[in-house]
Amino acid sequence: MMHNTGKSWINYDLVGPDDAPVVCMSHSLTSDYGMWAEQVPILLKEGFQVLRIDTRGHGGSTATPGEYTIDELSGDIISVLDALGFTSGVHMIGLSMGGMIGQVIAADRPGRFASLMACCTAASWTGDTELMQGRIKAVRESGSLESIVAANMERRYGPGFQKQRPLRWNALRDTFLGTSLDGYFGCMNACLTHNVLPRLGQVDVPTLVLAGSQDPTTPPADNKIIADAIPGARYAEIEGGYHFPNVEFADEFNRIMVDWLREVRG
Numbered sequence: 579m580m581h582n583t584g585k586s587w588i589n590y591d592l593v594g595p596d597d598a599p600v601v602c603m604s605h606s607l608t609s610d611y612g613m614w615a616e617q618v619p620i621l622l623k624e625g626f627q628v629l630r631i632d633t634r635g636h637g638g639s640t641a642t643p644g645e646y647t648i649d650e651l652s653g654d655i656i657s658v659l660d661a662l663g664f665t666s667g668v669h670m671i672g673l674s675m676g677g678m679i680g681q682v683i684a685a686d687r688p689g690r691f692a693s694l695m696a697c698c699t700a701a702s703w704t705g706d707t708e709l710m711q712g713r714i715k716a717v718r719e720s721g722s723l724e725s726i727v728a729a730n731m732e733r734r735y736g737p738g739f740q741k742q743r744p745l746r747w748n749a750l751r752d753t754f755l756g757t758s759l760d761g762y763f764g765c766m767n768a769c770l771t772h773n774v775l776p777r778l779g780q781v782d783v784p785t786l787v788l789a790g791s792q793d794p795t796t797p798p799a800d801n802k803i804i805a806d807a808i809p810g811a812r813y814a815e816i817e818g819g820y821h822f823p824n825v826e827f828a829d830e831f832n833r834i835m836v837d838w839l840r841e842v843r844g
């Protein structure tokens with residue numbers, strides 16, 4: 579389904595019973611809502627509606643030229659939620675860039691969410707800026723994401739993942755390569771300029787921060803900063819997890835997610 583925010587068309591998928599509580603899911607850079615495939619069946623079984631949104635310039639959502647900010651991307655999510663009438667009570671789950679979006683909405687719009695699960699993410703960009711600038715340069719010069727996909731995939735999954743689940747690995751790689759260049763450059767700027775840390779004290783919803791112990795992009799220390807800054811937030815870690823434990827360690831991720839949602843759904 580598509581929603582026009584006035585700036586771009588945002589693609590989303592909504593499944594589950596109309597009157598069920600809503601879980602909204604926001605993905606990472608160079609992914610799309612398909613990165614949540616391992617979570618959908620269990621969320622439906624738990625009685626939720628599942629709303630998965632493609633970020634601007636990713637998946638089926640159209641891109642705009644220029645640099646984006648996490649505030650702007652948060653506005654896209656709010657626009658979809660408003661259009662669907664989900665103005666409160668939503669349980670938000672975001673990973674990496676999606677977790678940045680979740681933090682910003684939770685901090686700036688009290689009452690929008692019933693809970694927040696921020697996964698493998700950061701309160702401000704503390705990652706390897708040189709590495710990211712190198713990637714931007716490589717993509718600009720080659721005109722393709724092909725130049726960075728291999729190195730990037732290595733930081734998202736553990737060394738055995740490609741052999742264990744070749745079909746899933748290939749699909750995730752194809753999604754990566756399907757990201758529009760405008761979307762990549764725009765969202766990369768959003769991540770590199772992200773800083774919600776001074777506002778995290780404003781978050782007034784139950785929050786769980788979840789990290790992968792081996793994540794080289796947003797390591798446990800980055801995630802602990804979020805948990806320390808949000809009043810009452812909880813922290814959990816998936817042992818052996820890289821940047822996408824929801825895919826590679828889906829059983830463990832789902833167990834933590836379901837326990838969390840059972841607790842906060844009221």
Ligand SMILES: O=C(O)CC1=CCC(=O)O1
Pocket residue numbers: 605606607608673674675676730733734769795821
């Ligand atoms: O591209 C990556 O894997 C690193 C990254 C930064 C923000 C995000 O969502 O992913």
